[in-house]
Amino acid sequence: MDAKENCVRKLPILKEHEYRQKKCINYFSIHTFTREDRMAIIDWIHASTVFFRFDEHVFFYAVAYFDLVLSWEHTQPMGVERLQCLAACCVWTAVSEFSGPDALNLNDIHDWTDKDPYCTKRNIRSMYHFVNQRFKFRTFIVTPYDFLTCFHTILDINNTHNVTWMSLYLLELSQYNYRLCLVNFAPSLIAAAALFASLRIMKLIDTWIPDLSLLTEYAGDDPDLVHVTDILYWLFIQASSTDGYKSVHRKYSLMRRRCVAQIKV
Structure with a gap:
């Protein structure tokens, strides 16, 4: 079984885990x-x-x-x-x-x-x-990172591609934001919004496309998806001028991550 097929089979399992987890x-x-x-x-x-x-x-x-x-x-x-x-x-x-x-x-x-x-x-x-x-010593949970790595694999996005680094950057920024972590947006939703926001920031697409619905199971007019995407945009803009994000901003300003934190929108 190749990596893409494995991720296609893994996504429903991750969805079930995220539904059940605390x-x-x-x-x-x-x-x-x-x-x-x-x-x-x-x-x-x-x-x-x-x-x-x-x-x-x-x-x-x-x-x-x-x-x-x-x-x-x-x-x-x-x-x-x-x-x-x-x-x-x-x-x-x-x-x-x-x-x-x-x-x-x-x-x-x-x-x-x-x-x-x-x-x-x-x-x-x-x-x-x-x-x-x-956690009663059972510490397996599902995070947005699990979903995003599956999305990247299924889409055949190269590990060195700007979209890979940008969506990872947005996803790591999301963890700083208490609204995204404590208002119970599903991990899969945050990952979908990070992928969509990265594609928009990179000017690869302007609007949600059906292929993203097939991949993520979210619709482009989902109010939560729109809301989370807007928060990620705001975080991207704020990160370069706010000391609180200095570690993640510095990490994604490096050449080996294609300096995606320095991109202007």
Whole structure:
């Protein structure tokens, strides 16, 4: 079975998983940190995954774990001082999911977060256990990245093509935005909007086409799709002038990613 056929068979399975998986809530009324604090910690997660050259899956999984843990009814109100420890443990859990339990350990996490006074070995160990307890040690989830990689494969978009990098850039930007992560837009919808927005930014198409409906199962006049596409456009424009997106903007300003963050619209 080739990669394209495998993705065609995989998409309905991903759809079923996304329908069944737990949802996040808009948790800012429960905890004592702000939307700006969340944005800063997402950028920290992103910068960490880039620095250690973790697979892109790790970033999306870590963000999903972070939001799901904070949405859990058994999570006590949390302040900004605990966020880096939580984020580091979410990255640790995500790396363990993809690379095995020995890929990172307590000493790695402690060394990595040693400038944070809250991140003692005791607190890290406790937080890591709490994160995994949240998922009952079954940490497989579906993210927008899973859908986008399938879309790319089915469309035969080359890994070095500008559309590949642009849609990945928009998808990574989407994780910074609390509305996209905490208002429960489906991962497949966010991925479809990232693909469509990238095609428009690259001036390859102006309007939704039937082929995209066949691929994504969304219609071009779907209000949620239009809304998410508009948010992604706004994020693309804001990212170049907003410090909060500095890690992802820097990553996609590199030549090996075709400098897509520098494209003007």
